[in-house]
Each structure stands twice: as C-alpha cells, then as structure tokens.
Amino acid sequence: MAKFNIGRLSLIMLFYGVSSNVFSAPVEYIANGDFETGDFSGWNITDSGSGAWVINDGTFDPTGPGEPLPPISGTYDIVSHQGGPGLHIATQPISLPTAIKSATLSWADRIRSYAEFSDPNQEWRVLVEDTNGNLLQEVFSTNPGDPTQQIGPNNRSFDLTALLQTYQGQQVVISFEEQDDQLYFNATLDDVSLEITQLTLSCVGGGFEPPFSDPIVIFGKKNMAIPVKFKLIDADGVEYTFDDIAPPVVNISYSPLVAGPTIDVTDDLLPLGNANDDNIFRWDVDGQKWIYNLGTKPYKSLGTYTVSVAPGSSDYTVDSSCEQIFERQ
Incomplete structure (x- = not known):
C-alpha cells in the first residue's frame, strides 16, 4: 500500500498547475x-x-x-x-x-x-x-x-x-x-x-536508469543507497514531468528465499536525506527525471525486493516497465 498523502499531492498539483492532456490510444x-x-x-x-x-x-x-x-x-x-x-x-x-x-x-x-x-x-x-x-x-x-x-x-x-x-x-x-x-x-x-x-505511462528505455537498470545483490548485513531514477512517457512518446502529473510513488514488495507469500513492505520505507517525502518521487529539475533515494537498511530479511512505480493519483497509471529488484543474500 502506498504511503503518500493525497492531500499533500493535491496541494502540490494545484501549486504547479498540473495538467495531463495527452493520452494513449482508445x-x-x-x-x-x-x-x-x-x-x-x-x-x-x-x-x-x-x-x-x-x-x-x-x-x-x-x-x-x-x-x-x-x-x-x-x-x-x-x-x-x-x-x-x-x-x-x-x-x-x-x-x-x-x-x-x-x-x-x-x-x-x-x-x-x-x-x-x-x-x-x-x-x-x-x-x-x-x-x-x-x-x-x-x-x-x-x-x-x-x-x-x-x-x-x-x-x-x-x-x-x-x-x-x-x-x-x-x-x-x-x-x-x-x-x-x-x-x-x-x-x-x-x-x-x-x-x-x-492515460498509461511507461519508463523510458523499459526500466530504471543505471545503476538500478539491472538487479542489485546485497550480501549479509551490508546496506546501501539505491538511486531510483527514470523518465515517464505516454504511448506517443510524450514525456511527463512535475508540470503534468501528480508525483508517482515507490512501492516495494518482498518475496522470501523460502516458499512464502509476497507481501507489501512499502510502509517500512525510509528515504535517505531530506530530498524525498515518504515514498513520493521528486522531480529533478537539473536532470529532468524522477528520482528517489532508496535506503535498504529497513529491509534486512533475506529474499527478493521488487521496487515499482505507482501513480500518485487516479489521473494516470504506470505500466510494469517501471520496476526492478534487489536481493539480500
């Protein structure tokens, strides 16, 4: 379940005059x-x-x-x-x-x-x-x-x-x-x-940008920061920025090494530094992309963690191209 605050996002959208007037085929x-x-x-x-x-x-x-x-x-x-x-x-x-x-x-x-x-x-x-x-x-x-x-x-x-x-x-x-x-x-x-x-958006290039374009393996108790970066486009290749949509959010699910159900662990998420609020992606004006600094410390159990992008409002959806995994072994 996403942690973002709808009221906060609504205020952000109003402040920046968010609109989304380009969309995919019927x-x-x-x-x-x-x-x-x-x-x-x-x-x-x-x-x-x-x-x-x-x-x-x-x-x-x-x-x-x-x-x-x-x-x-x-x-x-x-x-x-x-x-x-x-x-x-x-x-x-x-x-x-x-x-x-x-x-x-x-x-x-x-x-x-x-x-x-x-x-x-x-x-x-x-x-x-x-x-x-x-x-x-x-x-x-x-x-x-x-x-x-x-x-x-x-x-x-x-x-x-x-x-x-x-x-x-x-x-x-x-x-x-x-x-x-x-x-x-x-x-x-x-x-x-x-x-x-x-309106369905995809990640440019079919996924996140390096270094999280490929799966990441973390050994033992080691922790790291994973910069989750991407650009969003619609079916016509039009890019969507902070001016167009409510900021997307991070969702994280966990699958244990042994057999067991996949569970949502988004609520355990802690952003690194002050750049991100809760699990809300921020718009990097200089890099012209969405970014979230993901800390792995809360995720100590061995297994696979799937990081995905979810819409920040009901005005759009995000397809499965915007996801990647990290594993703790």
Whole structure:
C-alpha cells in the first residue's frame, strides 16, 4: 500500500498547475458490437411481453407492416419485433478502468414505430445503469413528436467522459431498450462501440536508469543507497514531468528465499536525506527525471525486493516497465 498523502499531492498539483492532456490510444470495451458473430455473444438479451430481438442478415421479415432491410453494416445487425405490447432489452456490463481521460459511446440504429412516441411506453432509449439496474444517465431516447420513421441508418455518438470518470474502477451496464404498447415498433441496432482512453505511462528505455537498470545483490548485513531514477512517457512518446502529473510513488514488495507469500513492505520505507517525502518521487529539475533515494537498511530479511512505480493519483497509471529488484543474500 502506498504511503503518500493525497492531500499533500493535491496541494502540490494545484501549486504547479498540473495538467495531463495527452493520452494513449482508445480501447474498445464493447464485445461483438457489430454482431458479426451471427449471434448475441457478449450481450444479455431480455425480452418480456410479445416479440423479441432477432439476428438479421437482411432476410428477416418482422411481424407487422415493416419489411426486411439489409444490415446496417457487415453481415448482421439485430432487430426488435412484436405482435403486442413488449419490452426488449440488450445490455452489456462494462468493467471500467481507472485513469479515464475520454469515453465515447456510439452506435447505428434504424427506428420504425407505427404509432406516435410516448414516454416511456412507445420509446427507443439508451441508458447507462449500475449493476443493480439503477439509472445513472439516459444517453438517448425518442420523444413525443419525433418522426416515427427514422430509417437512416442513424449514426449516433455521445461523450460519456464525465459520467464514467465518476464511476471509474467500477462496473456499469450499457442498456439498449425498445418498449412498445401501441402498435408495431422495429428498432435496429448495429456497430455499438464504447471507446475509452486511459492515460498509461511507461519508463523510458523499459526500466530504471543505471545503476538500478539491472538487479542489485546485497550480501549479509551490508546496506546501501539505491538511486531510483527514470523518465515517464505516454504511448506517443510524450514525456511527463512535475508540470503534468501528480508525483508517482515507490512501492516495494518482498518475496522470501523460502516458499512464502509476497507481501507489501512499502510502509517500512525510509528515504535517505531530506530530498524525498515518504515514498513520493521528486522531480529533478537539473536532470529532468524522477528520482528517489532508496535506503535498504529497513529491509534486512533475506529474499527478493521488487521496487515499482505507482501513480500518485487516479489521473494516470504506470505500466510494469517501471520496476526492478534487489536481493539480500
């Protein structure tokens, strides 16, 4: 567990005007959003009342006046149909990462309602919910007075950054819902995407700088100072300094020589001198790098100690390139 003080880091960030506006490539969080598996893999389908969601390859002829339509893209999309009042829901749970910098939900749809829209009984809507079904945000819905025939296809995109930052590290559910109690209603869905960009930083060169670029072996009761030095970059090679992020922190874990569990020994850490506070890396203005003077005296047990870099706030993550070991034999 990191020893750093969040309040102290927050004050440091405010004083230096910290910002982090460059980040890595977006990652797709929807599985089978284009339905090109030809089935509902990745989706939870709930149909109540009359009708159902159906995989459409262009030949599906829905109940009622609606005619077959080709998939919005590719070989398949999905279409709702019914012969009476019903509710048809397609959901997908999403495990959100931390350090969310941007999040965009998009999809393509066709809307064919054969009655005027009402709220919520004759409606096409897209929701974000928690895992208990509680509404977090209505992303989109048809409204009374909207055109009932929107064959399109309609490409829709919404910025969910602020919402998902609130729930980062948790699980949410994306829900596409067609509800009807008047006349026939065919909703078509395809190309669902949730792209999330996360700021992940790496150590330049794939690790710490010398002398800790290679493992260090300490014999017996000998103690030493290990300067842990590195530079952080994002996926685009942009370097991150004290002006960009809250200072990262040192984490240390211990594995005994004999079989036994790995334990966190960060709380035993004592910085050498007055250059570092607790386990917080300092920014070396002259060397333009992060540095921590690590004293090995608290770590007297024989075994392997893994020194790693952890983020100083939830605004970024640090990958496993930023770690090295020292051994006491």
